[in-house]
Amino acid sequence: MPETDVLIAGAGPTGLVLALWLHVQGVKIRIVDQGEGPAPNSRALAVHARILELYHQLDLADELIEHGYQLPATNVWVNGSHRAHINLRQFGTGLTPYPYLLTLPQDEHERLLEKRLNSFGIFVERKTKLQKFVDNGSSITATLASANGHESTCEAAYIVGCDGAHSAVRHGIGAKYEGGTYVPLFYIADIVAEEQDSPLFNGEAHLTFVDETFNLILPYVEERHVRLIGTTIPKTNGTQETDISESQHEVTFEDVLPEIKKTSKIEIQKVNWFSTYRSHHRVADKFRSNRAFLVGDAAHIHSPVGGQGMNTGIMDAINLAWKLATVIKHPSMTEEAKNALLDTYEPERRSFALDVVGATDHGFTVLTSSGFLPHILRAWVIPYLIPLVTRLETVRMEIFRRGSQLVCSYRGNRMLNQTTQGSEAVQPGDRLPWVKTEQQDNFSTLRDICWQVHVYGDSLVGLEEWCKTKHVQLTIFDWDEKHGKVGLKEGSAYLLRPDQYIAGIFEGDDLKSKLDEYFSTRGLLC
Structure with missing residues (x-):
């Protein structure tokens, strides 16, 4: 048997988040890093709303907010003249419990994550470099080198490369970095x-x-x-x-x-x-090869426009963590079902990474290119047009959704229960919309990393019995018109994955059979 479940190479934010989320789900991990400690200085500063929503699962959000700074507004200057003032406080109102951009230096961010990891008795093995690894089919064997040159091996069920742009894991799986x-x-x-x-x-x-x-x-x-x-x-x-x-x-x-x-x-x-x-x-042409995975800068790297890089990597880690935990903690799953679940990591995260790289590349080109059109964009469109259009609530909300990564969706994945509801309705693969009424906040139940069912309105026949039998958390919210405004449907049952994305939407009679079919046809265990 492997000595550990998952070997994590790299202890930046992505590696630390992966270690935390795996440990909380009962997965045995080792995490190594060739550095002496968290970087004494770092360039990543922005922490977006979607990250804070996910950090809420481990009570990390409040701690980051306490140490960070909520950016109130941004200004645009052209050739020394003030051209625009944009109030950021209005952009995310009603979309999330965290309707702002938080600034927190990456080195401080890492220290908070590592402190939490240490509180669980897990410590980063510093001055330890991943030299190479061999995928044995049923496990991996990694060669580790300490600062004094001493080499040792580690047997693990899986290896995850959180080891940056020069990733040894990426080289090990032969992925191109295009x-x-x-x-x-x-x-x-x-x-x-x-x-x-x-x-x-x-x-x-x-x-x-x-x-x-x-x-x-x-x-x-x-x-x-x-x-x-x-x-x-x-x-x-x-x-x-x-x-x-x-x-x-x-x-x-x-x-x-x-x-x-x-x-x-x-x-x-x-x-x-x-x-x-x-x-x-750059984006790697593959994020997985059998028992090896790429996360964060090892898989994709972008310009700093919009502060998307670190945030995208953290979302990679949380997406992968529940899938690895599921296959590790449920040995009775078939190999076919395990591979089918793990195979969803690459298309879900690589597609989003390509979108982010494309958007940040376009933004950087606008900011730095010479020529007539870029000059017009910098001198006139950005300073004058953006303040005008952001007076519209719909524009502000769409900018916030995209910039804060709330827009990330995994629609079309075979692990989802597809529905035929209208395009305006919430669909499987979407982030669960946040709704706060006078009575309830529907994110209040999302502290646990587990499968859950939400119902907005009256409970469906057989649902409570099924959830109790399967040990799935069920929350029934009194229907409110605010639920309908964000695309939720009265009386439907929303099955939530452990990473807070909607796995399926169920309604009508014989709900118990429909839920059983969802899990059985995919070989999943909750």
């Missing part, structure tokens, strides 16, 4: 501003454009403590691609300071740290 590298060099700085009455340090975000140069200022902790992000085109002797790797390490903060002052006109008191990095847009 995409490209952006020519502009990103720089990122953690700065404290001088005591001044600058409008750029008012606790709001600021996007500034001068020609093809832009800066993004994101506050966190306090008004004058901000994260500054920008791009620069390094000197390349006329051939940008030739010197792309060498140019990254030649740029210092003093080199980009003139560009920063040109775009932002700020006085800086202190630079806590400064870093440059090359951004890529």
Whole structure:
């Protein structure tokens, strides 16, 4: 028998979340990382609403909110002139319990996750690198190397690569990492501003454009403590691609300071740290090979536009965790059923990753490209048109849905119970819509990582008996017109997966048989 159920390579946010969600579901894990500890500085800052909703399962959301900063608004500046002020507080109202963008540095985020993992008696094995692994068919054998060069092996039922863009697991399964590298060099700085009455340090975000140069200022902790992000085109002797790797390490903060002052006109008191990095847009051609899986940057990597990368990786981890836990904790499942469930990970998450990479690539191109059309978009469309259209509630809500990843859906998956309800109705594969009435909040039951059934209206015949027999949590909500407004149907039974997505919608007579058929035809055990 393997010594552990799952070996996790990499202890960034995705690896730590995967470890937490697996452990809580009773899965034995080992997690290794070649670093000495959480990164002392990091570029990921945004934590979106969908992540906070899922963190609610382990009581992590409130802790992150306590340490983070809720961004109230964003501003657009063009050539030193203030062109737009967009109030972000209105965008997500009514869509989620967390209708805002939370900023929290990734290193602090990691420390909170690791602290929770440690509270369960599980510790990251630091200074330990995954050298290689062999898939034996029924298990994997991994070779691990410590900092002193000592090698050891680990037998595991599964291995998950959360080991970043240079993933050893991705190389091990022979996955291609298709995409490209952006020519502009990103720089990122953690700065404290001088005591001044600058409008750029008012606790709001600021996007500034001068020609093809832009800066993004994101506050966190306090008004004058901000994260500054920008791009620069390094000197390349006329051939940008030739010197792309060498140019990254030649740029210092003093080199980009003139560009920063040109775009932002700020006085800086202190630079806590400064870093440059090359951004890529790539998606692996496969996320699974038998007993090996890719999660996060090991599977996909994108430009930082919209702060989507880390959030997408965390959703990968939670999607995979319940599926691995199901096949590990239910040995009576057939191999065919296990593989069918695990096979859903790649199409569900790779499809969404492709959408995110496409959207962020388009956004980055608009922000940095030269030419007449990009100039018009930066100087006129973004500053003037967006504030106008965001006055419409439907536009604000759609922007929030997309930016916060509430829009993520897994419709069409064979593991779902397909329905013929209208296109406006909630469908299997969708995130369960959040509804708060005067009496009840339908997310209040989603703390447990388990199968659940929700009914909005009167309970259906036989449902309570079935749920009791199968040990499935059942919650019946008094019908309210708010339920209908978000696409829920009165009297229908909504079967929820452990990751809070709708697996099936059932209604009518003989509900017990319909639910039994759903699980039996897919070989699933709840």
